[in-house]
Amino acid sequence: MTRWGMVIDLDRCTGCQACVVACKQENNVPYSEPNQADRGRRISWISIECRVEGKYPDVKVRYMPILCQHCDHPPCIEVCPTGATYKNNQGIVAQIYPRCIGCRYCANACPYSVKYFNWFAPKWPPEMERMQNPDVSVRPVGVIEKCTFCHHRLMKGSEQARAENREMTAADYTPACVRSCPAQAMFFGDLDDSRSDVSRLAKSQRAYRFMEELGTEPKVVYLKEEK
Amino acid sequence: MKFSRRALLQFSGFTLAGAMLGKGARKWILPFEQPYYATNGMEEWSLSVCRQCPAACGVRVRKMDGWPVSIQGNPDCPISRGRLCVRGLSALQAQYSPSRVVGPLRRSNRNDSNGWEKVKWDDAIRAVSLKLKQIVDKGNARNIAACLENTDGFQKQFLTRFLSQLGSTNIVEYSGLRDPGVGAIANAMMGPAGEPAYDLKNAAYVLSVGTPLLEGWQSPTQMHRWFGEFRQGREQRGKFVQAEDRLSPTAAKADEWVSLRAGSESDFLLGLAGVLVLEDLYDHNFVDQHCAGFDGFRDRILSTYTLDRLRDYTGVPSVVFLRIARELASRHPSLVVAEQMDTTVGTRTLWAAACLNALLGNIGKTGGVLPLQRDREKPNGTAALAEALLAPDRPMEALLLFPGPPLQLFESRQKIQTALEKIPLVVSFSPFLDEKSMLADWILPDCCPLEKWNDVIPDSPEGVPVHAIAPPAIEAIVDTKDVVETVHLLGAQMGEAVASAVSSENSEQLLRTGFEQIYQARRGQIFDTEFAGDWIAQMEAGGWWASQQPDLSSFWEQLIRKGGWWDPYYRYEDWKRILTLPSGRFEFLPDNLQPHLAAPKKNVPGNQSLQARAIGIFSLDHVPLQLQPFLLETVDPLQRKQWHSWAEINPETAKDWKLNDGDEILVQGPRGSLTVSVVLYEGAQPGHLNIAAGPAGIPQASWLTTFGIDIYSCLTTEMDPFLKIPAGARAPVRIQKA
Numbered sequence: 001m002t003r004w005g006m007v008i009d010l011d012r013c014t015g016c017q018a019c020v021v022a023c024k025q026e027n028n029v030p031y032s033e034p035n036q037a038d039r040g041r042r043i044s045w046i047s048i049e050c051r052v053e054g055k056y057p058d059v060k061v062r063y064m065p066i067l068c069q070h071c072d073h074p075p076c077i078e079v080c081p082t083g084a085t086y087k088n089n090q091g092i093v094a095q096i097y098p099r100c101i102g103c104r105y106c107a108n109a110c111p112y113s114v115k116y117f118n119w120f121a122p123k124w125p126p127e128m129e130r131m132q133n134p135d136v137s138v139r140p141v142g143v144i145e146k147c148t149f150c151h152h153r154l155m156k157g158s159e160q161a162r163a164e165n166r167e168m169t170a171a172d173y174t175p176a177c178v179r180s181c182p183a184q185a186m187f188f189g190d191l192d193d194s195r196s197d198v199s200r201l202a203k204s205q206r207a208y209r210f211m212e213e214l215g216t217e218p219k220v221v222y223l224k225e226e227k
Numbered sequence: 228m229k230f231s232r233r234a235l236l237q238f239s240g241f242t243l244a245g246a247m248l249g250k251g252a253r254k255w256i257l258p259f260e261q262p263y264y265a266t267n268g269m270e271e272w273s274l275s276v277c278r279q280c281p282a283a284c285g286v287r288v289r290k291m292d293g294w295p296v297s298i299q300g301n302p303d304c305p306i307s308r309g310r311l312c313v314r315g316l317s318a319l320q321a322q323y324s325p326s327r328v329v330g331p332l333r334r335s336n337r338n339d340s341n342g343w344e345k346v347k348w349d350d351a352i353r354a355v356s357l358k359l360k361q362i363v364d365k366g367n368a369r370n371i372a373a374c375l376e377n378t379d380g381f382q383k384q385f386l387t388r389f390l391s392q393l394g395s396t397n398i399v400e401y402s403g404l405r406d407p408g409v410g411a412i413a414n415a416m417m418g419p420a421g422e423p424a425y426d427l428k429n430a431a432y433v434l435s436v437g438t439p440l441l442e443g444w445q446s447p448t449q450m451h452r453w454f455g456e457f458r459q460g461r462e463q464r465g466k467f468v469q470a471e472d473r474l475s476p477t478a479a480k481a482d483e484w485v486s487l488r489a490g491s492e493s494d495f496l497l498g499l500a501g502v503l504v505l506e507d508l509y510d511h512n513f514v515d516q517h518c519a520g521f522d523g524f525r526d527r528i529l530s531t532y533t534l535d536r537l538r539d540y541t542g543v544p545s546v547v548f549l550r551i552a553r554e555l556a557s558r559h560p561s562l563v564v565a566e567q568m569d570t571t572v573g574t575r576t577l578w579a580a581a582c583l584n585a586l587l588g589n590i591g592k593t594g595g596v597l598p599l600q601r602d603r604e605k606p607n608g609t610a611a612l613a614e615a616l617l618a619p620d621r622p623m624e625a626l627l628l629f630p631g632p633p634l635q636l637f638e639s640r641q642k643i644q645t646a647l648e649k650i651p652l653v654v655s656f657s658p659f660l661d662e663k664s665m666l667a668d669w670i671l672p673d674c675c676p677l678e679k680w681n682d683v684i685p686d687s688p689e690g691v692p693v694h695a696i697a698p699p700a701i702e703a704i705v706d707t708k709d710v711v712e713t714v715h716l717l718g719a720q721m722g723e724a725v726a727s728a729v730s731s732e733n734s735e736q737l738l739r740t741g742f743e744q745i746y747q748a749r750r751g752q753i754f755d756t757e758f759a760g761d762w763i764a765q766m767e768a769g770g771w772w773a774s775q776q777p778d779l780s781s782f783w784e785q786l787i788r789k790g791g792w793w794d795p796y797y798r799y800e801d802w803k804r805i806l807t808l809p810s811g812r813f814e815f816l817p818d819n820l821q822p823h824l825a826a827p828k829k830n831v832p833g834n835q836s837l838q839a840r841a842i843g844i845f846s847l848d849h850v851p852l853q854l855q856p857f858l859l860e861t862v863d864p865l866q867r868k869q870w871h872s873w874a875e876i877n878p879e880t881a882k883d884w885k886l887n888d889g890d891e892i893l894v895q896g897p898r899g900s901l902t903v904s905v906v907l908y909e910g911a912q913p914g915h916l917n918i919a920a921g922p923a924g925i926p927q928a929s930w931l932t933t934f935g936i937d938i939y940s941c942l943t944t945e946m947d948p949f950l951k952i953p954a955g956a957r958a959p960v961r962i963q964k965a
Contacts, residue, residue: 011464012455014441014480015864017846021316021857025297031856034870048864050479052909056877057486059909061479063864128323130294134268179299182310182448183455226464227482 003072003091004149005191005219006178007201008065011226012185015048015063022180023067026150028132030122043116045147046177062225065186067177068093068114068147069210069218076106076115085115085144091191091219092149100143107144111214115146149188150175170196191219268292273700274301274790276681279314279321279852281378281402281632282306282446283683283693285754285790286315288700295319295677295701300448301790303754305693306685312447313846313861320855321675322704326660328672330706337648337668348708348716355669356720358652359393362624363721368394370624374612374663376631377402379684380694381741382711382734386629389714392728393721397623399612403632403848404445405686406566407608408950412577415817417590417598418807424690425564426797427453429594431463432558434499434551436470436492436565436580437572441477443845444568446688453688454480466558468551470495470543473842473875473917474910476865485551488542489838489912490827492565492572494532495541496579501532502552503586509556510588517802517812518585524815531826560594561587568843569635570955573947574823585813591805597690597797598805610952613637616646625652628663629710630673633849633922637953639898639940640923656710659851662922672707674699679709680734682741687793694745695791696738709734739783746782749774751794753785760795767796823949837880839894839916841938841956847921853934863919866906872936875908875917884962891965894918896941896958902965903936916960918942 023029023045032042046067053060070093076085077093084099085106107115121141124132132138135152139145150173157172170189178186189196198221201207206223269292277284277298285304289297298318302309321327331351334342346354362371373390375383377400390398401407410422417423427433427450440450457465469481472489487495503509504525514521534545555561565572565580581596589595613636615621626647628634636643640662647653647666655667664670673679677700687693708716711734718729731737745751750772752763766772776782786792798804806812816824846858853859860869874894876886886892888907893900894916903918911917923937942956 009455009459011458012460014451014454015476016441016447016451017313017861017864018311018316018451020861021313022311024857024860025316025319031860032869037860037869042860042869044860048867050865050867052865054909056879056909056911056913057484059474059484061474061865061910063479125325127325127327128320131296131319131323133296134291180310180316181455182307182312182451183458184310184452184460185455226458 001192003191003219004070004154005091005189005198005202005221006149006175007187007198007207007221007223009185009187009201009223010062010064011206011223012183013063013065014183014185015050016182017048018180018182019046019065019177019186020044020048022176023147025131026133026176027136027148028122028138029145030118030124030138032120036120041117041119043118043145045114045116045145064210064222065177066112066114066210067220068149069112069216069220070147070149072217072219073215075109075111075216079105079109081105090154092151092154094148094151095145097137097139097143097145102142102144104144111211111216112218115144117144118142274697274787275677275700276683276695276697276790277307277311277315277318278630278676278681278683279318280443280447281376281404281683281685282448283378283681283685283695284311284315284448285695285697286311286318288677290701293701295322301754303756303789304695304791305689305754305757305760305793305795306446306687306695307448308452308757310448310452312443312451313858314852315448317852317855317857318676320857321659321851322677324659324851324854326851326854327658327675327705328660328664328670328707331672332670334668337644337653337666340665343670348706351669351671352713352716353720355652355654355671356717359625359717360721362652363393367622367624369396370622371395371627372397372399372612372615372623372625373627373629374399374401374609374631374634375629376400378686380682381737382680382682385711385729385731385737386714388728389718389725390627392718392725397615399609401609401632401635402686403569403635404443405568406571406577407569407952408571408574408577408947409566411950412574412581412820413598415820416578416581416814417805422599422686424597424599424686424688425562426560426594426597426689427457427562428689430560430562431465431594432554432561433457433465433467434470434555434561434563435468435477435481436487436496436563436576437472438564438566439475439477439568439843439845440564441480442475442568442843443848444566445686447845449688466554472912472915474908475842476863478910479865485543485547486912489840489915491541493575493579494537494826495543496563496565496576496583497528498532498537498541498548499552499555500579500583500586501528502534502548503556503583504529505534506552508552509586513588513590514586517590517806518815519810519812520815520817524582527816555587560589560592562589562595563587567955569848570944571947571950571952573827573954574820574949575827578820578824582815585815590813591800591802593799599690600692600797600804608952609634609636610946616643623650625654626650628653628655628657628667630657634663635922637939637944637956640937641940656713657851658707659854661851662849671713673710673713674703674707677701678703678707680711680738682734682738689795689797691794691797692751693791693793696742696786697790698735698787711737742783742786743779745786745792746779750796751792753782754789754791754793760793764796767794820949836959836961837876837914837916839896839918839942839958839960841942842875842917842919844919844921847934849922853921859934865910866908866919868906868919870934872903872921872934873906873919874903875911875919876905877911877913877915878907878909880911880913880915881905881907886964892962893965894941895961895963897943899940901936901938901941916962918956920956
């Protein structure tokens with residue numbers, strides 16, 4: 001049974017935000033305007049959280065890329081009144097945009113705050129419309145969106161493998177963020193495949209899951225910084 | 228109906244439209260009537276080179292029905308290895324920017340930011356070349372100045388050939404990625420090998436004193452790649468220490484942040500050198516065999532940097548000095564880097580870092596300082612241009628602004644504009660209405676990188692030659708010309724000598740001739756996998772080399788299919804090449820540096836003021852980047868501010884000034900004032916104000932809100948007396964709530 005998951009090595013991560021931009025480019029995420037960003041309405045399917053601890057000069061800063069954790073027990077699907085958000089048979093927590101009525105219960109229920117509401121209709125100048133990725137639909141105002149583990153790439157990868165009459169491999173499917181990370185801090189694959197990098201790394205001594213005590217069973221595994 | 232590119236341009240009437248694709252002009256352009264998915268899904272990949280900074284990462288462009296929709300790194304390029312930084316990934320927002328100049332423009336009144344008039348290429352070339360020829364014919368060619376990007380390559384050589392044939396000697400180059408002073412100090416202490424690189428890949432212990440290693444320094448993608456491997460990609464995890472007065476994004480990722488008093492970087496380095504000498508931990512072999520002047524250096528530091536004084540000089544306890552010096556000495560190879568970006572850390576700090584590296588014996592060795600394997604005279608940075616511009620008696624008659632890094636002149640925008648009023652002709656070749664174009668009379672817009680041949684030799688962090696070459700990925704979408712073609716056309720009007728110097732009609736012709744030199748060099752290889760690079764380096768180390776292509780034309784085919792050529796073999800310990808001063812040694816105290824090595828005077832701001840300085844924001848350091856929404860939304864990982872500039876202040880200091888997070892303040896500096904909002908940050912040193920300004924925005928050019936503060940309208944910069952390079956915006960300021 002395939003369960004897609006991700007491992008993020010926080011020792012390697014430099015907080016460069018390449019993943020943030022790669023995701024926006026790949027998934028046609030609209031950019032906000034200053035007044036909307038000031039109200040916290042910027043949409044960023046993956047973003048770098050930063051925590052500053054201590055007092056000068058004994059200060060420690062930590063970065064943590066946060067994206068949808070594709071929980072195995074997601075709180076968002078429990079509260080969705082229309083079934084617009086659901087978990088598919090490969091473990092990806094998906095969103096059906098036309099079913100979403102914009103009640104935002106899922107965004108409130110999500111402990112990771114990784115569900116984003118389209119408070120405004122996405123718009124690009126006409127000159128920039130050409131740069132949209134045709135593989136990903138643009139969401140209208142009033143619906144929730146979030147990381148899909150670049151599900152469209154899974155579709156492409158499996159169709160490619162089928163066309164070539166072979167099994168799909170890990171190399172056929174890599175989300176944009178993982179593909180772009182210059183520090184190679186992100187890994188992606190089938191957590192249930194014992195040969196995959198992610199299943200091996202998920203067993204590392206440094207591995208932990210974010211807020212797993214809530215029982216969400218996230219499929220994004222973090223490797224904490226080494227000392 | 229299938230929309231071909233040509234049909235689209237005619238349909239939307241670009242040829243009649245206003246000066247730029249933008250808010251004002253759009254009313255004359257019919258909106259694109261193509262739906263989002265007007266493609267039949269034909270996917271194609273092409274290569275190109277990212278030009279969002281001078282690092283020149285190789286990229287692969289995904290096109291749908293001929294239109295680029297995504298950019299990734301080129302896995303065969305040794306700089307990017309398939310990855311990119313935030314700027315590279317945002318490059319399509321430059322390609323499709325509404326602030327792109329749609330064709331040649333001129334204006335009669337430089338103060339009128341909307342007074343642009345579109346002209347035909349023939350008319351523009353004729354008019355500009357006529358003006359240049361008039362200057363040359365008067366015998367004043369030396370009064371023509373030009374600014375270019377500080378990289379190399381055939382296209383760059385073409386431009387400098389044009390300028391030198393014209394007779395212009397006022398050529399200024401800048402890159403903004405490294406400390407512009409490091410080359411001069413290396414020349415003084417080791418010989419004319421140019422800027423050194425650092426073998427970070429093989430270092431086990433890295434001490435960085437204020438270097439923004441992870442903030443865009445030297446080669447951003449490559450530095451981030453290095454960091455990942457340094458941490459978890461090797462058998463032994465490396466240790467990285469950042470010594471800096473502020474907890475920067477680089478310090479945030481260090482294993483240890485040593486908080487230094489601002490301005491004490493050279494004292495810190497010399498204190499460490501003192502410990503190495505005192506405890507006899509320095510590399511005797513290297514010092515005895517390859518250094519001169521050690522005795523004088525030793526006496527100097529031992530008398531000044533005694534353990535009891537180190538804390539007074541730097542704010543750092545002496546036990547930390549002892550520990551770090553011992554770590555440097557015991558964890559081999561260890562490496563010290565002390566540079567800034569765009570401005571300089573100063574002669575004394577650069578000198579101290581070089582001395583420390585010499586004591587560690589790492590110069591020219593694995594994991595150490597790598598003098599570059601090429602001779603390249605490093606021309607002036609923009610400070611020289613600023614000096615020339617602002618000198619009242621220097622009669623500059625023309626200024627040619629070629630595309631490249633930000634034009635930072637360390638003066639307020641107002642003062643620069645006033646200074647430029649003396650210059651009758653200012654021409655910008657930039658594709659955007661950016662800070663260069665807004666100072667110009669004429670814009671002869673270059674193509675964006677995807678629309679033209681790119682050929683760049685960047686400064687490689689590994690100290691080896693890398694040459695990125697890629698053909699155009701798409702045709703130009705507006706009426707722009709490759710700057711090589713423009714210069715050829717200008718040159719054709721300027722007389723026999725100039726015309727023959729720039730006789731290649733376009734980049735393809737130029738490169739097809741030039742690339743033979745690469746083939747003839749009989750070394751290195753075309754971009755390939757990392758393993759292939761290691762293999763050829765091994766071969767060359769053994770004195771062997773074999774061509775992987777049977778002839779010139781298959782070499783060319785492969786070259787453009789893979790995106791470039793490089794020679795990964797670095798000749799370590801090649802002393803005849805590395806130490807080229809007359810003594811053949813590393814000089815601890817070269818004569819020309821000695822007058823400039825005195826300890827800096829301590830700046831103690833008065834009670835009523837704070838010590839303000841500008842901090843760099845890599846993703847937004849020049850205006851075209853300020854026009855890319857991806858970058859405006861992802862400004863800084865530390866403060867997570869978007870869209871606006873900010874100033875960091877320590878919470879204790881903020882309390883003293885009765886400020887809360889987000890308050891707007893008025894900052895009064897020596898040159899004027901500015902307004903900025905504060906962010907309370909524990910990583911800021913008390914008594915300091917760290918302003919993340921970016922360059923001043925350009926309201927008229929921007930279809931977005933403006934980001935950026937004209938920092939040099941408020942703060943001054945000190946000029947390093949030996950290097951004649953600015954040390955960066957820094958001054959005591961008064962603040963009050965706005």
